[in-house]
Amino acid sequence: MPPERAEAPHAPLIRLARRPWFYAATGAVLVWLLVVASAEGRGAWATLGTALGFGTFYVITGLGQMLVIAAGPGNIDLSIPSMMTLAGYLGMGLMGGENGRLALGFLLAFGLGLAGGAANLLLIRLFAIPPMIATLAAGLVMQSVTIAYSRGSTAKPPPLLLDAALAHLGPLPLIALGALLLSAVMALLMSRSVFGRTLLALGQNARAAYLAGLRTGPAHAAAYLLSGVFAALAGFWLAAYSGGASLNMAEDFLLMSIAVVVLGGSRVSGGAVSVGGLWGASLLLYLIVTLLNVWTVSAGLRYVLTGLIILLVLGLSGER
Amino acid sequence: MPPDASRPRLSAPFRLSPLAARPLLAALALLLMFAVIVWREPRAASYLGLRLLLNFSIPLMFAAFAAMAVIVLGDIDLGLGPFIGLANVISARWLAGNPSLAALLLVLSLLAYAAMGALIAARRLPSIVITLGASFIWLGAGLLILPTPGGAAPDWLAALLRLHTPFVPLPLWLAVALALAGQILFITSPAGVVLRGFGGAPEALIRAGWSLIAAKSFLYGLAGAFGILAGLALTGINTTGDANFGTPYTLLAIAAVIVGGGEFAGGIVSPPGTVIGALILLLSGALLSFLDVSTDWQLSVQGGILILVLALRALLRKRDAHAA
Incomplete structure (x- = not known):
């Protein structure tokens, strides 16, 4: 069942409230207003800019996870955090802090992403290993390569890359702009292209998609490859953004990449995605942390409230 | 759909059904790993050696059983690790000084x-x-109770985990007990048939008058109980509490169930296989130090063993599909 356009005509507001991304986006706006109110109106745009900067990394990894989850029940990519750290470390290491080798490092990260995605695919398709275990195992290997490599290597970004990662266009971080562009392309691909429609059909009913003569294999493969590439690029930029790669820089992203997908209104059993929802959910999750920091709440309470909000939003948006 | 259901049972008496072969495959892998360890370090086979080698298998086996109780339903529990961490900090903070509060x-x-x-x-x-x-709630609650690692284990708990059992050390006795109890509860008992049914064909059982809510409450409750046991075991071994201690167990426990022959689709698990899977994952960590390889590569070996066992299983399945 396609999630949108299927309902009888309703008042516009009710129709809006039925959009899968509605709750996360509304929540993000509400929390932002709360942050602004708590700071008595100061730094409203700066807060939003910071949220967009950090949120970018949730969005980019979420995009990859979303494609994989869209491919149907059981599909998930647990190698995302390991991929990020690997690409961050090896990318920074290859550049060695020199501006001249920027393109080289970027290409390496891109290639690592493709290779990681391909390794996941190989395990899933050729060895018929369930995606959850295949990506877990591939992630373990990536993690240990990173650990072995990290001994005595430079993890600092070249100055030019650091500047680019922190650059702003008005209140808007440049990387957020890039992520917006990428999201727009992905949203278009998912709704208009043969690849997107095939991937969604595969997620809704694999057998029906096969019988309809759709080429589901390449779409499934592309989802995993793109997830690898997105994770690698996110890791590359995150390492630059935070001034250097570290072994635990991506540990949040295992659960967060899944959380932003499901909070954003994509269906966890596949076949329905929402790119707009990814942004809503990413900003919501980051702004909650900001708000609780403004209120000087302890880390423990912050996690508890994050969990409650995830459960609340999912409860409100109902069954998927 | 298990492929052996449609085939006549007695046509090939010497061939194991693929489902029964899975725990055997895992057991074979475990024996092989143990053989390598003993070849490199013969003292590992002694009572004390086994005990040191298998110390941390106790929380992992409990965690794997918790994951199994959920996987049998066709569900997945991504919160098990932090929950184990929560049980760990509750017991480390209060079990010694205020046992009734800890129990509550x-x-x-x-x-x-x-x-x-x-x-x-x-x-x-x-x-x-x-x-x-x-x-997130379990992790947050754990951090609220113990914002920084600390606390202590009550003496009886630490002593319990150091218990000197006859013939073989405690972890092995526990492995056998868990495998047996699990086999009875999940596989041979009538209740086990119903519980596995809820993973394989929930609609059929609901139509037959069983309650899905009751079944899921029971199995998630069971998962919680095993999670708590894993947390207590961690407290007893480490004699301290840390809300983050449990985190790796989420995925390790799921992997143990699948390596042991379980299926994500639900309805198919093997309790003895799960115990073996947990031991495989534990030894895969130890294997390298006996082979004089840098521990940097420990995670690679763990990943590689996961891949190897599951790829072999897929190969067996293919051979079986051709033979049928």
Whole structure:
């Protein structure tokens, strides 16, 4: 069942409230207003800019996870955090802090992403290993390569890359702009292209998609490859953004990449995605942390409230 | 759909059904790994050697059983690790000084786990999402109780985990006991048939008059109980508490169930296989130090063993499909 356009005509507001991304986006706006109110109106745009900067990394990894989850029940990519750290470390290491080798490092990260995605695919398709275990195992290997490599290597970004990662266009971080562009392309691909429609059909009913003569294999493969590439690029930029790669820089992203997908209104059993929802959910999750920091709440309470909000939003948006 | 259901049972008496072969495959892998370890370090086979080698298998076996109780339903629990961490900090903070408070909190957290199962069943929510949301709550609660690592284990708990059992060390006795109890509860008993049925064909059981809510509450409650046991075992071994201690167990426990022959689709698990899977994952960590390889590569070996066991299983399945 396609999630949108299927309902009888309703008042516009009710129709809006039925959009899968509605709750996360509304929540993000509400929390932002709360942050602004708590700071008595100061730094409203700066807060939003910071949220967009950090949120970018949730969005980019979420995009990859979303494609994989869209491919149907059981599909998930647990190698995302390991991929990020690997690409961050090896990318920074290859550049060695020199501006001249920027393109080289970027290409390496891109290639690592493709290779990681391909390794996941190989395990899933050729060895018929369930995606959850295949990506877990591939992630373990990536993690240990990173650990072995990290001994005595430079993890600092070249100055030019650091500047680019922190650059702003008005209140808007440049990387957020890039992520917006990428999201727009992905949203278009998912709704208009043969690849997107095939991937969604595969997620809704694999057998029906096969019988309809759709080429589901390449779409499934592309989802995993793109997830690898997105994770690698996110890791590359995150390492630059935070001034250097570290072994635990991506540990949040295992659960967060899944959380932003499901909070954003994509269906966890596949076949329905929402790119707009990814942004809503990413900003919501980051702004909650900001708000609780403004209120000087302890880390423990912050996690508890994050969990409650995830459960609340999912409860409100109902069954998927 | 298990391929052996449609085939006449007695046509090939010497061929194991593929489902029964899975735990055997895992057992073979475990024996091989143990053989390598003993070849490199013969003292590993002694009572004390085994004990040191298998010390941390106790929390992992309990965690794997917790994951199994959820996987048998076709569900996935992404919050198990933080929940184990929560049980760890509750017991480290209060079990020695204020045992009744610790017991009360542990029972409450067990009930919360069962309630989570009821919620997932009643509203037909995807387990992966609810347990993911809950994982933040367990971790946060753990950090609220112990913001920094600390606390202590009560003497009786530490002594219990150091118990000198006859013939073989405690972890091996526990492995056998868990495998037997699990086999009875999940496989041979009538209740086990119903519980596995809820993973394989829930609609059929609901139509037959069984309650999905009751089944999920029970199995999530069971998962909570095993999670608490894993947390207590961690407290007893480490004699301290840390809300983050449990985190790796989420995925290790799931991997143990699958290596041992379980299926994500639900309805198919092997309790003895799960015990073996847990031991495989534990030894895969130790194997390298005996082979004089840098521990940097430990995770690679763990990943590689996961891949190897599951790829072999897929190969067996293919051979079986051709033979049928």
